[in-house]
Amino acid sequence: MNPIKTFPKGGVHPEENKLSADKPIQNFPMPKQIIVPLGQCLGAPADPIVQKGDHVLTGQLIGTAKGFVSANVHSPATGTVTKIDVVMDHTGYYKPAVFIDVDDQEQWIEGYIDTDELLTEIKLAPNEIINKIKECGIVGMGGATFPTHVKLMIPEGKKAEYIIINAAECEPYLTCDNRLLLEKTKEFLMGVKILMTAVNAPKGIIGIECNKMSAIELLDKTINENRELYKNIEVQPLKTKYPQGGEKQIIKAITGREVPSGKLPIETGCVVVNVASTFAIYEAVQKNKPLIERIVTVTGKSVKNPGNYRVRFGTPANLLIEAVGGLPENITNVINGGPMMGKAVSVTDFPCIKGTSGILLMTTNEAQDRHQTNCIRCGRCAIACPMGLQPFLLNKLSKLNMFDETESNHIMDCIECGSCEFTCPANIPLLDYIRYGKAKTGAIIRSRNQK
Amino acid sequence: MNNILIISLLVLGILGGVLAVILYFVAQKFKVEENPLIDEVEAVLPGANCGGCGFAGCRALAEACVKQGAEKGNIEGLACPGTDMSKVAEILHLTATAAEPKIAVVRCNGSCANSPAKVHYEGADICAFANTLYAGEGGCSKGCLGLGDCTKKCPFDALHINKETGLPEVDEKKCVGCGACAKACPRGIIELRPRGKNDRRVYVCCSNTDKGALVIKNCNVGCIGCQKCVKTCPFEAIEMRGNLAYIDPTKCKSCRKCEEVCPRGTIHAVNFPPRKPKTEEPVNQEVTNENKANA
Numbered sequence: 001m002n003p004i005k006t007f008p009k010g011g012v013h014p015e016e017n018k019l020s021a022d023k024p025i026q027n028f029p030m031p032k033q034i035i036v037p038l039g040q041c042l043g044a045p046a047d048p049i050v051q052k053g054d055h056v057l058t059g060q061l062i063g064t065a066k067g068f069v070s071a072n073v074h075s076p077a078t079g080t081v082t083k084i085d086v087v088m089d090h091t092g093y094y095k096p097a098v099f100i101d102v103d104d105q106e107q108w109i110e111g112y113i114d115t116d117e118l119l120t121e122i123k124l125a126p127n128e129i130i131n132k133i134k135e136c137g138i139v140g141m142g143g144a145t146f147p148t149h150v151k152l153m154i155p156e157g158k159k160a161e162y163i164i165i166n167a168a169e170c171e172p173y174l175t176c177d178n179r180l181l182l183e184k185t186k187e188f189l190m191g192v193k194i195l196m197t198a199v200n201a202p203k204g205i206i207g208i209e210c211n212k213m214s215a216i217e218l219l220d221k222t223i224n225e226n227r228e229l230y231k232n233i234e235v236q237p238l239k240t241k242y243p244q245g246g247e248k249q250i251i252k253a254i255t256g257r258e259v260p261s262g263k264l265p266i267e268t269g270c271v272v273v274n275v276a277s278t279f280a281i282y283e284a285v286q287k288n289k290p291l292i293e294r295i296v297t298v299t300g301k302s303v304k305n306p307g308n309y310r311v312r313f314g315t316p317a318n319l320l321i322e323a324v325g326g327l328p329e330n331i332t333n334v335i336n337g338g339p340m341m342g343k344a345v346s347v348t349d350f351p352c353i354k355g356t357s358g359i360l361l362m363t364t365n366e367a368q369d370r371h372q373t374n375c376i377r378c379g380r381c382a383i384a385c386p387m388g389l390q391p392f393l394l395n396k397l398s399k400l401n402m403f404d405e406t407e408s409n410h411i412m413d414c415i416e417c418g419s420c421e422f423t424c425p426a427n428i429p430l431l432d433y434i435r436y437g438k439a440k441t442g443a444i445i446r447s448r449n450q451k
Numbered sequence: 452m453n454n455i456l457i458i459s460l461l462v463l464g465i466l467g468g469v470l471a472v473i474l475y476f477v478a479q480k481f482k483v484e485e486n487p488l489i490d491e492v493e494a495v496l497p498g499a500n501c502g503g504c505g506f507a508g509c510r511a512l513a514e515a516c517v518k519q520g521a522e523k524g525n526i527e528g529l530a531c532p533g534t535d536m537s538k539v540a541e542i543l544h545l546t547a548t549a550a551e552p553k554i555a556v557v558r559c560n561g562s563c564a565n566s567p568a569k570v571h572y573e574g575a576d577i578c579a580f581a582n583t584l585y586a587g588e589g590g591c592s593k594g595c596l597g598l599g600d601c602t603k604k605c606p607f608d609a610l611h612i613n614k615e616t617g618l619p620e621v622d623e624k625k626c627v628g629c630g631a632c633a634k635a636c637p638r639g640i641i642e643l644r645p646r647g648k649n650d651r652r653v654y655v656c657c658s659n660t661d662k663g664a665l666v667i668k669n670c671n672v673g674c675i676g677c678q679k680c681v682k683t684c685p686f687e688a689i690e691m692r693g694n695l696a697y698i699d700p701t702k703c704k705s706c707r708k709c710e711e712v713c714p715r716g717t718i719h720a721v722n723f724p725p726r727k728p729k730t731e732e733p734v735n736q737e738v739t740n741e742n743k744a745n746a
Contacts, residue, residue: 086665092570092586094665332571346570346585432575439583 001220004210006239007249010386012419013241014340016211020175020299020306025183027310028296028323030102034077034314035087036062037097040353041139042146043069048098054081059109059290062098065137071147071354072137074290076312077102089353090317090336092346100314111288118186119286120229122197129198129285136284137354138291141276142166142245143337145355148277152198154266160199161269164254165192165206165278167215168238168245171338174358176295177275179308181208181215184279185222189230191282196232199271204233207250211240242340243417247272249386261413276357296320296352300361302328311352317359318348333367335360340418370427381420381430387413391420395430398437403444406437412445414438488517488542495538496531499606503532503629520545533607533627553628553643555610555621560656560717561587561594562616566670582637590669593659595619595640601632623650645700649722653698653705655680656719660693674717680709 039045046063050056056075063073079102086094108114124132134149154160169177181188192204208216216237223230236254238244248259250272257268265272273281276294283289292313299306304325311320321327321334327348335342336350337357381391389410397406414434421431492513500508506515509531516526520543530536532553540546566589572581578600586592597617602610609625610632612618619632619641633641640658655674659666663675676694688702689709698709698718710718 088586091584092590093592094661343584344570346590429575432580433577435583436575436577436580440579 001216002234002236004237004239005253006241006244007246007253007386009388010384010419011241011243011249012384012422014172014422016240017172017299017301018175018178018211019173019301019303020297020308021178021212023175023179023307025179025295025308025310028312028315028320030077030106030312031315031319032102033082034079034100034102034312035097035316035351036073036076036100036314037087037089037095037351037353038063038073039095040073040145040313040355041069041071041137042144043067043071045096046070046073048084048096050075050081050084050098052081052083055079056081056100057107057109059112059292061290065134065147069147069150071139071149072135072290073098074137074292075100076292076314078105078107079103088347088350090343090345090347090350097314097351113287113289115287118190120190122194122285124285126198126200129194132285133198133281136280136290138277138280138284139354140274141280141294141354141357142274143341143355143357145353148273148281151271151273152195154199154271158266159269160201160266160271161203162255162271163192163195163199163201163204164250164270164272165195165204165275166245166247166250166272167206167208167212167275168250169212169275170209170240170242170245171340171342171358172242173299173360174297174338175299176297176308176357178212178215180275180279180295181212182218185218187282188275188279189219189222189233190286191278191280192233193230194281194285195271195273195278201271202232205236205254206233207236207238207244207254209238209240209244242419242422243386243415246386246415246417248415261410291354294352294354294356296356297358298324298361299358300328300331300363301366302330302363303361304328311356313353314351316349316351317345317356320352320359321348321361328361328363330363330365331361332364333360333362335362340422341416372428373426375426375428378425380423380425384419384423386417386419387415389414391430391434394437395428395433398433398440401440403437403441406441407445411438411441486517489513491542492516492539495534495542497533497607497627499533499629501533501606501627501629501631503627503631504530516543531627532629552646553630554623554626554646554650554652555628555630555632556642556644556652556654557595557619557621557640558642558654558656558658559593559595559618559640560672560719561589561591561670562618564616565672566591566594578635579637591659591666591673593638593640593661594670594673596638600635600637601641604631604635606631647700647705651705651720651722652700653703653707653710653718653720654700655696655698655717657695657717660695662694666694672716675715677714679712679714680718683708683712 044067047066048063050062058078060075062075065072079100082099082101084098087097089095130149130152138148139145196204219235238253243249251268251270252258259265259268280291293310295308296311297308298320333344334348336345375392394411418431493510496509498509504512506512516529516539520526568588569590576598578596578598581596587594587596595618599612601619607625609622610619613620628643630643657674659673666673666675674695680696681689686702686704688699689696707720710720
């Protein structure tokens with residue numbers, strides 16, 4: 001095993017609470033009706049290409065990407081399109097979606113290779129792989145949902161030296177990536193190999209936090225067993241510290257290189273891809289399977305039976321909550337994602353989409369808004385900030401709408417990890433104000449660049 | 452000890468004297484002749500620097516008034532929302548053109564009673580931030596968030612959040628129609644409308660352009676786009692913007708027929724004398740009274 005590495009600046013260590021770490025992935029039964037939102041990724045929502053009354057097969061394209069940063073949407077089930085209307089997403093806003101009534105018999109699209117065997121031969125050329133990833137609508141499934149094919153298009157003059165697989169899963173409670181590593185180890189490693197071929201990277205490194213020792217050992221063992229096949233793939237244990245899985249943090253931890261302010265990770269010669277996305281890439285390239293399902297962790301301290309489920313997109317979240325024993329008493333917060341970066345939802349019947357990594361139920365005791373007091377400039381937030389910013393200052397400046405000052409204090413480098421707010425002894429909602437300031441400052445910078 | 456005191460007093464005294472003389476001559480040499488009228492005009496203006504006139508502040512408007520008065524002989528197009536421009540015209544010995552006075556109108560009636568809270572918001576009390584996070588406590592994605600970005604921006608202390616309804620209320624006496632609140636609202640709920648004759652106005656108290664079925668889910672008094680008012684209006688003053696009725700204040704004659712027919716009580720008529728009681732339609736009467744209480 002390689003020596004444990006970590007990022008040097010800041011970070012916090014929240015209670016891990018990986019309650020569902022030893023719960024095997026279960027296939028979630030297909031609901032009667034699924035509602036597939038057309039905007040499932042960062043960027044523009046897809047254009048629907050089906051109409052009311054159309055019969056769609058599992059994996060059929062139902063929405064085409066619109067614009068550069070956008071991803072295709074495929075039908076997660078076989079059935080009939082009943083309408084194309086709006087549906088409330090987890091924020092409570094109405095978003096366009098395709099409503100599909102599911103048939104009893106599942107029928108896949110032509111070309112899908114339905115096999116559980118490991119397909120080791122990569123038949124496609126690098127640019128064909130990237131095209132396939134684009135066709136299959138694969139996005140970053142850690143939560144940010146950035147289209148993966150955009151990430152893999154290396155700009156001219158740059159070279160990808162490392163493919164880094166982000167398996168840190170530093171968010172407390174979430175275990176979906178961990179389970180995937182344990183249950184689909186070989187497929188996942190093939191995914192890494194495909195990615196290395198796609199961007200012509202000589203080395204692939206899998207960064208995993210040390211609280212997932214079983215996954216680290218299993219990966220090491222599998223690689224050692226078949227050195228020929230998994231050539232140049234390495235497992236790098238990382239210290240259990242939040243936000244180890246931040247793109248910039250994991251690059252710094254593994255390679256020692258720092259992404260320059262305002263630049264993309266490719267400047268350091270690294271391409272960082274999430275575990276679930278890597279597995280989806282294996283399935284897309286080798287089995288011709290578009291992205292129509294993902295693993296969702298449904299958890300919480302008072303949940304009777306937390307678990308990991310393989311869920312088709314468009315499944316309403318309240319069905320998942322019912323599957324773990326229903327909404328327990330005293331639940332005040334239902335969070336889409338992990339407790340650090342996830343957002344509390346407005347409605348519980350929102351459809352699961354590509355970025356839904358977990359559904360977390362928190363009780364009044366865990367999630368209550370604690371009494372806020374004044375900032376005493378203790379500087380804990382500045383110590384905790386993994387980007388080396390001064391959150392207390394950015395908070396104040398954002399509050400006062402001093403956006404020229406926020407810009408010169410590098411508010412745009414904030415990765416919104418929430419370490420500052422977590423560590424603040426005065427319970428100030430630092431990240432709220434910083435996010436507000438970041439949005440405003442970003443808008444000002446964009447309008448200035450347009451001129 | 453004494454010596455030091457005397458020396459320093461002398462040195463500083465002489466230095467101050469010499470510099471004062473220099474400053475005096477410099478001030479004479481570089482004196483900028485400013486029209487004294489500017490100061491007079493500025494004194495009439497409210498001095499809140501709200502920007503409602505379109506200039507950087509009250510001083511800038513005063514300068515513009517004096518300049519245009521001297522060049523063109525009128526102050527057309529220049530208007531302070533908070534001042535009677537005839538006073539300015541008097542100072543400049545001109546005839547004033549009266550601009551139509553305006554007032555801020557909150558086009559949302561999704562109070563705690565009309566749009567009951569489904570979720571509870573905890574976080575920074577900035578509407579612009581909450582707007583990016585969620586639709587709102589009542590669930591309406593176009594309705595008032597009630598965190599008071601508008602009240603914070605009002606330079607005349609004319610907007611306050613009513614604790615009971617959770618909505619901002621405009622103080623008609625204090626509001627000058629500068630539009631600072633309208634700019635601050637991330638959802639564009641606040642509109643500047645003409646005050647109307649005797650402060651009587653008719654307006655649609657909703658900003659939701661969604662389909663009626665979605666509006667009904669979240670709010671008891673939202674516009675559902677039934678178009679009854681459009682058909683009723685004898686002056687063709689009402690148009691549909693998406694699924695939302697909009698009353699054009701330039702065409703509206705304040706007949707209040709639309710208010711009568713609105714099935715949701717979304718159209719508000721304010722500052723009208725109470726209607727003569729109609730025995731055959733007691734329901735409408737109730738709705739009207741309620742509206743007045745909310746408006």
